[in-house]
Amino acid sequence: MTMAIDDTKFFAWLDGELDGAEATEVAAAVAADPRLARMAEQHRGFGTRLRETFDTVAAAPVPERLRDAVKPAGAEIIDFGSRRARRIWAPLPQWAAIAAALVVGILAGPTLIGDRGSSAVELRGGAMVAAAKLDGALDHQLASAGEVGGVRIGVTFRDPAGAVCRSFTDQRSSGLACRDGEDWRLKGLFAAPAGQAGDYRMAAGADPNLAALIDATIAGDAFDAAQEKAARDRGWR
Amino acid sequence: MTPPQSATAQPFEDELTALLPRLRRFAHGLSRSPADADDLTQMTIERALRARAQWQPGTRLDSWLYTIMRNQWIDTVRSRGRRDKVEAPPEEAETLGHDPRPGIEAAFDLQRVMAAMEQLPDEQREIVALILIEGFGYREAAELLGLPIGTVSSRLVRGRTALLRLLGE
Numbered sequence: 001m002t003m004a005i006d007d008t009k010f011f012a013w014l015d016g017e018l019d020g021a022e023a024t025e026v027a028a029a030v031a032a033d034p035r036l037a038r039m040a041e042q043h044r045g046f047g048t049r050l051r052e053t054f055d056t057v058a059a060a061p062v063p064e065r066l067r068d069a070v071k072p073a074g075a076e077i078i079d080f081g082s083r084r085a086r087r088i089w090a091p092l093p094q095w096a097a098i099a100a101a102l103v104v105g106i107l108a109g110p111t112l113i114g115d116r117g118s119s120a121v122e123l124r125g126g127a128m129v130a131a132a133k134l135d136g137a138l139d140h141q142l143a144s145a146g147e148v149g150g151v152r153i154g155v156t157f158r159d160p161a162g163a164v165c166r167s168f169t170d171q172r173s174s175g176l177a178c179r180d181g182e183d184w185r186l187k188g189l190f191a192a193p194a195g196q197a198g199d200y201r202m203a204a205g206a207d208p209n210l211a212a213l214i215d216a217t218i219a220g221d222a223f224d225a226a227q228e229k230a231a232r233d234r235g236w237r
Numbered sequence: 238m239t240p241p242q243s244a245t246a247q248p249f250e251d252e253l254t255a256l257l258p259r260l261r262r263f264a265h266g267l268s269r270s271p272a273d274a275d276d277l278t279q280m281t282i283e284r285a286l287r288a289r290a291q292w293q294p295g296t297r298l299d300s301w302l303y304t305i306m307r308n309q310w311i312d313t314v315r316s317r318g319r320r321d322k323v324e325a326p327p328e329e330a331e332t333l334g335h336d337p338r339p340g341i342e343a344a345f346d347l348q349r350v351m352a353a354m355e356q357l358p359d360e361q362r363e364i365v366a367l368i369l370i371e372g373f374g375y376r377e378a379a380e381l382l383g384l385p386i387g388t389v390s391s392r393l394v395r396g397r398t399a400l401l402r403l404l405g406e
Contacts (some may be wrong), residue, residue: 017375066257069283
């Protein structure tokens with residue numbers, strides 16, 4: 001395509017995204033160039049037909065099974081989980097969450113927290129984020145890997161805002177962290193019951209508090225192995 | 238008769254129900270078949286209901302739901318689509334035109350456009366669907382997808398140009 005204006009600008013104009021001098025500039029170029037004028041006409045017509053085609057979907061009756069899916073009966077069951085989880089965790093202010101984490105730190109001893117100056121959790125901008133080996137495990141380790149360097153990954157899923165969250169555990173603590181920019185922000189950290197080191201896929205199974213937190217955070221289903229790997233390959237975006 | 242519901246639950250469900258036609262339209266823009274589109278819509282509804290406590294009243298419910306649908310599509314439908322892309326087309330061809338719902342005259346066109354959309358790379362298809370079909374502005378689409386506006390506009394150019402060619406216009 002040869003034209004005096006680049007095509008992103010041409011289409012931005014066509015879509016009404018330009019104003020002022022820029023819009024005038026493109027309009028003049030289109031008026032002066034029959035090829036551009038033809039292209040504008042072609043894409044305008046195409047856009048209209050495309051919208052009209054899909055508008056038939058919006059105009060059609062919504063299938064009953066979808067209307068039924070909105071029924072409150074299902075929502076009440078789900079809400080119960082959220083309310084239960086909120087009672088446990090959400091009302092706690094930030095300082096309480098941090099204090100809870102410190103308690104875990106004392107209980108857990110030299111595991112995830114306070115491991116010879118290479119703490120797995122650090123405070124950054126008032127939030128707890130994963131660091132060192134925990135950060136590395138959340139970044140790279142798949143659940144199928146089992147225990148690596150003392151850390152085991154549980155479930156991976158998205159929260160309602162679309163952030164990827166992952167549960168994790170080591171021998172003496174477990175928790176949930178969600179992606180926040182380049183960090184893993186801790187949503188909760190719990191001391192694990194003594195003596196649990198079984199081979200389980202759901203780290204949540206070990207601790208009812210963690211299970212409740214996951215329940216309150218998850219939107220949709222947990223990732224399967226392929227989805228987990230695909231998410232890692234996308235950099236957890 | 239519907240059972241009595243709490244006063245706070247009602248508006249969310251009413252608004253969600255009112256948005257179902259638009260959600261289905263967006264799902265058809267993303268999916269390769271009407272059946273997949275309605276599965277995607279159902280999964281989005283379920284995800285939204287489970288996460289309803291996270292929606293802030295006063296903010297746009299439609300954008301929130303579109304975001305959930307787009308993420309659901311990425312997580313489930315798209316990965317499934319990749320896995321069974323090879324064996325899927327013959328089955329699709331058989332179901333063409335068998336939709337008994339009203340609007341069947343338009344269904345063939347829709348199938349043809351959906352088949353063409355299916356050939357676009359995913360990152361172009363979602364932008365074509367949001368902007369050309371759903372009518373979002375460039376900035377709104379960029380915010381919804383978490384992308385720079387320049388990326389959105391260049392993908393839109395590639396997507397719409399390819400789609401026009403595929404549909405032989």
